Amino acid sequence: MSDAETPAYPVDNVNRVKRRHDRGFYDHETVHALLDAAALCHVSYVIDGLPYCTPTLFWREGGTLFWHGSSASRMLRNQSEGQPACLTVTHLDSLVLARCGFNHSADYRSVMAFGHARLVEDPAEKEAALVAMVDRLFPACTASLRQSSAQEIKATAVVSMKIERASAKIRAKRVVDEDEDYPLPIYAERLPVRTVIGQPEPCPRLVDGVARPDTLAGYRAGRALEEALAEAHAVTYSPATPPGSLASSGLPQEGAVMTPGMMQVIREQRLGFVATVNADGTPNLSPKGTFAVVDAATVALAEIRSPGTLRNLAANPAVEVNFVDPFTRRGCRLFGTARIVRRGEAEFDGLLPWFADHGSLVPRTRAVVLIALTRALPPSSPAYDDGSSEDGLRRSWTDRFRALQPGGRFMG
Numbered sequence: 001m002s003d004a005e006t007p008a009y010p011v012d013n014v015n016r017v018k019r020r021h022d023r024g025f026y027d028h029e030t031v032h033a034l035l036d037a038a039a040l041c042h043v044s045y046v047i048d049g050l051p052y053c054t055p056t057l058f059w060r061e062g063g064t065l066f067w068h069g070s071s072a073s074r075m076l077r078n079q080s081e082g083q084p085a086c087l088t089v090t091h092l093d094s095l096v097l098a099r100c101g102f103n104h105s106a107d108y109r110s111v112m113a114f115g116h117a118r119l120v121e122d123p124a125e126k127e128a129a130l131v132a133m134v135d136r137l138f139p140a141c142t143a144s145l146r147q148s149s150a151q152e153i154k155a156t157a158v159v160s161m162k163i164e165r166a167s168a169k170i171r172a173k174r175v176v177d178e179d180e181d182y183p184l185p186i187y188a189e190r191l192p193v194r195t196v197i198g199q200p201e202p203c204p205r206l207v208d209g210v211a212r213p214d215t216l217a218g219y220r221a222g223r224a225l226e227e228a229l230a231e232a233h234a235v236t237y238s239p240a241t242p243p244g245s246l247a248s249s250g251l252p253q254e255g256a257v258m259t260p261g262m263m264q265v266i267r268e269q270r271l272g273f274v275a276t277v278n279a280d281g282t283p284n285l286s287p288k289g290t291f292a293v294v295d296a297a298t299v300a301l302a303e304i305r306s307p308g309t310l311r312n313l314a315a316n317p318a319v320e321v322n323f324v325d326p327f328t329r330r331g332c333r334l335f336g337t338a339r340i341v342r343r344g345e346a347e348f349d350g351l352l353p354w355f356a357d358h359g360s361l362v363p364r365t366r367a368v369v370l371i372a373l374t375r376a377l378p379p380s381s382p383a384y385d386d387g388s389s390e391d392g393l394r395r396s397w398t399d400r401f402r403a404l405q406p407g408g409r410f411m412g
């Protein structure tokens with residue numbers, strides 16, 4: 001898919017990221033991934049000339065956002081036109097202490113979505129929304145709950161907002177100071193921040209024999225909340241992973257789509273190890289450094305000099321690819337089905353923009369391999385078993401790689 005074909009929200013004066021516009025994104029993939037990795041948002045709107053900003057749980061269904069009514073429902077009750085509203089989500093990734101006040105900063109990923117809020121009044125639409133409100137967080141859970149009474153349904157107001165415009169803004173940097181400030185004897189650091197899931201606390205009034213459902217396996221202590229939320233959303237809304245499909249196999253949780261964390265590793269590292277099956281049944285494993293994320297369920301690679309991989313995939317499209325961030329030991333094992341688009345085929349030129357930043361390798365691409373995912377697993381790294389933190393691992397591997405460079409420092 002070329003950039004021109006990438007689905008994106010229209011940009012105008014309302015949603016254009018003006019300050020630090022290089023940090024602005026408008027494509028559906030980026031905006032939706034950040035929304036789906038969150039449960040909590042802030043919705044702002046005006047009632048009788050007064051601004052309100054309400055923190056509330058929300059979820060996305062296609063291009064529409066939903067949340068509880070609360071005070072907004074008062075304003076909306078007699079409004080069929082809908083009221084202008086703005087919903088925001090922020091993931092705080094770090095605090096940055098620089099060598100001067102001006103360069104203090106934070107790493108973050110945020111979204112602003114604009115539209116008109118409407119009360120969901122149609123009974124069937126409201127019932128579906130109330131199911132989604134639970135299942136978006138806890139896949140396939142509503143079916144196991146006591147049915148809501150008519151009174152409970154009446155008492156719950158649901159608001160929907162079709163996203164008319166949206167922008168994402170992302171800062172993902174380290175300490176950035178003025179060149180002349182680096183020699184100063186001033187301490188500076190980036191303080192990574194993550195929201196992780198705590199130990200689940202079963203209700204003390206549980207009836208004997210009631211066990212935690214398998215569908216909650218993704219919510220486990222120590223896991224990043226945003227990963228679990230993105231996965232729960234994908235399981236509920238992706239047809240490839242129907243609700244209830246989370247297996248209780250003892251393996252790490254799986255889904256047919258990648259989490260935002262997995263996609264980040266692929267975009268940053270780009271180097272994946274590709275396993276295919278030779279004609280005699282033996283494995284073929286080779287590195288490819290041109291990986292691109294097409295969407296949360298598809299990755300692509302440029303075939304430049306991989307006759308073995310191509311020959312194997314043409315005969316048997318089953319493939320596994322592994323990505324690992326060498327610093328944090330995070331990444332993914334992706335399983336899928338490959339489709340080869342060779343140079344000369346109609347689709348080929350439209351796929352090349354995925355590899356635009358590979359420079360001189362692009363003209364040498366002989367085929368693009370598109371991999372539709374059937375499973376995406378995080379690798380379970382033993383490095384974390386004994387309580388290591390991501391930050392600690394990053395530090396120690398950075399030191400090790402630095403020591404491996406000539407002169408004890410990174411080159412370039």
Ligand SMILES: Cc1cc2nc3c(=O)[nH]c(=O)nc-3n(C[C@H](O)[C@H](O)[C@H](O)COP(=O)(O)O)c2cc1C
Nearest residue numbers: 284286287288289290302303304305306307308309
């Ligand atoms: C770091 C690294 C990255 C590579 N990236 C690619 C790539 O993106 N595409 C490609 O066709 N070959 C790439 N290669 C070359 C293949 O891995 C290499 O030619 C390999 O022997 C191909 O084996 P195969 O024919 O069994 O696939 C890369 C090699 C290295 C070391």
